[in-house]
Amino acid sequence: MAARFIAFDPQPSADPLPERFPSPFRPGTPHPLAERAARALRAWLEANPEALDPARFRGRFGGKMFGVLVVREASGRLGYLQGFAGAFGDRRVVEGFAPPTYDVPAFEALWTGGSATIRAWDRRIAALRPAVEAGDHRAAAELETLILAQRSYSQALHQDIYATYRIVNARGERADLPALFAPLPPPGGAGDCAGPKLLAAALAMELTPVAMAEFWWGGPPPAGGRQHGVYYPACRGRCAKLLPFMLEGIDCEPAPDVGLGQVPDDAPRVVYEDDDLLVVDKPPGMLSVPGRGPRRRDSVEYRLKARANPDAIEAAVAAQSKSKPPAGSEARTAAGPRLDQLWPRLVHRLDLATSGLLIAAKHREAYVALQRQFSSRQIGKRYVALVRGPLPDALGEGGEIELPLARDLDDRPRQKVDRREGKVARTRWQLLAHEPEHAASRVALYPHTGRTHQLRLHAAHPEGLDAPLVGDLLYGYGEGARLMLHAERLTFLHPTRGEPMELRSPCPF
Known part of the structure; x- marks a missing residue:
C-alpha cells in the first residue's frame, strides 16, 4: 500500500468537522480541513520540485491534478491522504500517495503486452498504405482486414483492462467499471482521477472520509482550462457516475446544481x-x-x-x-x-x-x-x-x-x-x-x-x-x-x- 496516513499536528477541534461529506462536485474553496491538508501538500511540492516528474513542471504546459482526502481513524485521530491523477510517465505507484484503483501487476502486464501488439499492427498497416494509394486492390483488402482485426483486439484489450479495476463503495459492494457507465463505454482515464484513488485507499485502510479537495499544480494542459494552484471540483465526465457509487454508505451532500442564481422575478x-x-x-x-x-x-x-x-x-x-x-x-x-x-x-x-x-x-x-x-x-x-x-x-x-x-x-x-x-x-x-x-x-x-x-x-x-x-x-x-x-x-x-x-x-x- 503506497498511501500514507498523515496526521494533523496539532489535531483540529471537533468544531470544524463537516456534518456531511461535502460533495466532491462543489466548485470553489473546499472545506477548511481539506484546505489545510492541501496547503501542506502544496508546501511539500514547492519544497520538492524534483521528487515526482521534474520535466512536467518546468515547461509552459503540462501540470497535474493533485488531491487530498481528510480522513478519521477509528480512534478519532484526524489526518489526510494525498494522491494525484493518472501517472507520472511509467510511474503509477509513488510511495506516500494513493495507489491506482486497479490491480497494478495485472494492469501493467496487459498494458505492456497489448501496447506492443497494437504497435506491431500499426507498423503492418503503415507498410501497406503506399500500395493501397497506388491502387493495389489486394493490399486494400488486406489493409481493411488488419484494421478490423486491430479494432477487435483493442476492444477486447480494453475489456480486460477494465476488469483489473477494483471499484468498491463504503458498504463493501464492488462494481465493474463498464457497468457504471453503461450503455456507453467508460471514458478514457475513468477510475484514474485523484478522487477515486483517494476514496479507494481510504476504504482499503478502513479510514472514514471527512472532506476532499483537488487542485491543479503546474502549467496548464495544452487544451487549456486549468490554472496553477486553483481548486477544481471532480470532473463530470469520468467521475459523475463513479464517485456517487463509491460514496454509497457515506452521508454525502448532493451534487450542486452549479451556477443557478437567484434572479429578480421581473427579469429579464x-x-x-x-x-x-x-x-x-x-x-x-x-x-x-x-x-x-x-x-x-x-x-x-x-x-x-x-x-x-x-x-x-x-x-x-x-x-x-x-x-x-x-x-x-x-x-x-x-x-x-x-x-x-x-x-x-x-x-x-x-x-x-x-x-x-x-x-x-x-x-x-x-x-x-x-x-x-x-x-x-x-x-x-x-x-x-x-x-x-x-x-x-x-x-x-x-x-x-x-x-x-x-x-x-x-x-x-x-x-x-x-x-x-x-x-x-x-x-x-x-x-x-x-x-x-x-x-x-x-x-x-x-x-x-x-x-x-x-x-x-x-x-x-x-x-x-x-x-x-x-x-x-x-x-x-x-x-x-x-x-x-x-x-x-x-x-x-x-x-x-x-x-x-x-x-x-x-x-x-
Whole structure:
C-alpha cells in the first residue's frame, strides 16, 4: 500500500468537522480541513520540485491534478491522504500517495503486452498504405482486414483492462467499471482521477472520509482550462457516475446544481420590443433556455413565453412532458401547443454566468431572418470583460485570437483547445483600461464566431490573453461574486424592415 496516513499536528477541534461529506462536485474553496491538508501538500511540492516528474513542471504546459482526502481513524485521530491523477510517465505507484484503483501487476502486464501488439499492427498497416494509394486492390483488402482485426483486439484489450479495476463503495459492494457507465463505454482515464484513488485507499485502510479537495499544480494542459494552484471540483465526465457509487454508505451532500442564481422575478428587462422581436437584458445566473428537469425550466425564454402566453403556459409545459413529436413538427397535442411551439423564441444564447443582451423572435419569419444573419456572421457583438491581472505589454493594445475549440467529453461542460478536431474560433480584443485597484484589466471582446465558452477560453489560454476572466469558475480562479463578462452591444438588421439596429446595455461592473 503506497498511501500514507498523515496526521494533523496539532489535531483540529471537533468544531470544524463537516456534518456531511461535502460533495466532491462543489466548485470553489473546499472545506477548511481539506484546505489545510492541501496547503501542506502544496508546501511539500514547492519544497520538492524534483521528487515526482521534474520535466512536467518546468515547461509552459503540462501540470497535474493533485488531491487530498481528510480522513478519521477509528480512534478519532484526524489526518489526510494525498494522491494525484493518472501517472507520472511509467510511474503509477509513488510511495506516500494513493495507489491506482486497479490491480497494478495485472494492469501493467496487459498494458505492456497489448501496447506492443497494437504497435506491431500499426507498423503492418503503415507498410501497406503506399500500395493501397497506388491502387493495389489486394493490399486494400488486406489493409481493411488488419484494421478490423486491430479494432477487435483493442476492444477486447480494453475489456480486460477494465476488469483489473477494483471499484468498491463504503458498504463493501464492488462494481465493474463498464457497468457504471453503461450503455456507453467508460471514458478514457475513468477510475484514474485523484478522487477515486483517494476514496479507494481510504476504504482499503478502513479510514472514514471527512472532506476532499483537488487542485491543479503546474502549467496548464495544452487544451487549456486549468490554472496553477486553483481548486477544481471532480470532473463530470469520468467521475459523475463513479464517485456517487463509491460514496454509497457515506452521508454525502448532493451534487450542486452549479451556477443557478437567484434572479429578480421581473427579469429579464426588456431593452427593445416591437411586433417582430424583443431584445432583453439577461442577468447572470439565469439560463437562456430551459434545461433538463423542472428545476432548470426557469430561463429567459421560458419567462418570455409565459409573459406572452399567460393562459397557455402551464398546459404547454404539461403537453411538452407527455409527448414530443419529431423535431420540426408543429403538430399540437389535444391540450394545445407544446412549450417548444410557443413564441417568442431566443435566436442565440448566453452562458449561464454571462449577463447582457439577447434577441428573441416573435414569429417564424423573424426567427429565420435573424438566424440567417447569425449564420452568415452579419450580427455584431461586443462584450466587456474584466480579466485577471495587468495584460503584458507584449500583447499591445489589441489583437486577434484564433484557437480551435471542441467539447471536452471527459469533463463537460468544459471546452478545450483542440487543433485536430476543434472548430474554428476567432475573437478580436481591445484593451480598454488597466484597473490596478481590482488587479484586473478591462477589455472589449468581439467574437467573430460563436463557439461555446469561446471568450472565456480565449482569455484564459496561454496562447490567448493568458488572463482568465475574473470570477470564472471553469477556466479561471472563481474569485468574486460573478463572472465578469457582459454582452454590452448588438448590431443587426431588422428582420422584416431591413433597417440597421443597435442596442446597448450598460456594463454593470
